Amino acid sequence: MAERARDDQGRALRIHQSLARQLGTAILSGEYRPGDVLGGEIEQSLALGVSRTPYREAIRILVAKGLLESRPKAGTHVTPRERWNLLDPEVLAWMFTGTPDPAFIRDLFELRGLLEPAAARLAAERRSPEQLSEMAAALAAMRDHGLATDEGRAADQRFHRAILAASGNLALASLASSVGAAVQWTTHFKQRASKRPRDPQPDHEAVYDAIAAADPGRADRAMTDLLRLAFEDTAAALP
Amino acid sequence: MAERARDDQGRALRIHQSLARQLGTAILSGEYRPGDVLGGEIEQSLALGVSRTPYREAIRILVAKGLLESRPKAGTHVTPRERWNLLDPEVLAWMFTGTPDPAFIRDLFELRGLLEPAAARLAAERRSPEQLSEMAAALAAMRDHGLATDEGRAADQRFHRAILAASGNLALASLASSVGAAVQWTTHFKQRASKRPRDPQPDHEAVYDAIAAADPGRADRAMTDLLRLAFEDTAAALP
DNA sequence: ATCTTGTTCTTGTATGAGTATATCCGGCAT
DNA sequence: ATGCCGGATATACTCATACAAGAACAAGAT
16 A cells, blocks of 8 residues: 655645656656646546546646646646756755756756855855854754754754855845755765765854854855865765 | 736636736735735635635645645645745746835845856856857847847847856756846836936847857856846836 | 543545637638 | 638636545543
């Protein structure tokens, strides 16, 4: 008996959610390709063993994320890749359920290399005391749990998210969930691949210290170093 | 009689689409605030004069974009701002239907200032001949139509999109739609505000020339300049 | 006080009928 | 042959109704 998928808080996923995930991963993995037409909804929902209601809602979700488009008479098509919202947190998560493309990992780190050092620089200038203590708390949790545990990885995410939030830039902050998803999954791969991975705690401490000291230049450099090392670790863990 | 809303290609929007837009703009404009609960779906769909089906699909769309969350018994809540996918192209478009927050405009330009110069630099190194001619075509269309016309603004978007695509970075490229939406709306405001706006054509030509010459450093600087000037124009046009 | 259990409210799923719209295709004019 | 026009048709879209299931809350038991 297939166990029902669960969300990040242990709640059972509704049918439309798990359908969206199932179809989404199928599209991202290349099982469906851009231009492909999904069969009519009666046919598809019948084949999947669900009613049309949740099937249609799943389609709506995927349309909202740019993976599909549907029109009367024309049917439901997979959109060309350049329309996909690859940085949508859920899309990223779906992407990482399969075997991730090393080239895409590289792209993600390249993007993080543009965003996070700048965010760290801004955070050093603009952060509030509360934001600083949030970073400190996340750092402490990372140290206590280690990156081998879910709690540790969640703390890692919180640290990066806190920096993006402290940049005082809403557009940057809204990329936090995307960056967070990337952080989580790449860290996951690193941990799985090597038994004694390099300890990234000092890198994080250095970033924190620079932000705490309100030293933008040093924060920028520290984050750049952190990302370079993290990428090297990740690259080493990939096939 | 209310005229039915239309999409960017003149097609009439389906009910679920226009509902999503209506609710989305209401949320983004602050009419609904984070934590607010929408009434039950029967009640709401009745109030809006539609059946539950399209109402629910509209909710699914907004959930997919991070603006809402809904659970049985608890109802449908507006999520806290930091969960919103502000860079989703549709969300951005909804954002600009109302009066845009000048601080957010600044944030968007700050983000573009991180992404686009780097993309231009990479494009100078990696662009294919086809991508280069796409940029040239967009540039020519901009010159022919001018930014006062829809065609001209679309060409402007195509130019920036082509550069992001030519960066060879999928993650960057997938931000093209978001950047494009920002380009379109800010340009729109500029045009509306002043009768004789500064001509940005030379800025664009400079970026193109640098990319065509495969000169990364110059491409980076030219794009930085373009964005600085565009931001100054936009800032002058805002209240 | 804390846990357990049951009630009840809200969203979630199922189903069948009917509408609307974009595509396709055949006919007509050019 | 080519292009325009208009109807047939396939498909998604909307409606209405019924039932199922999850989760919050409160009353009761421990």
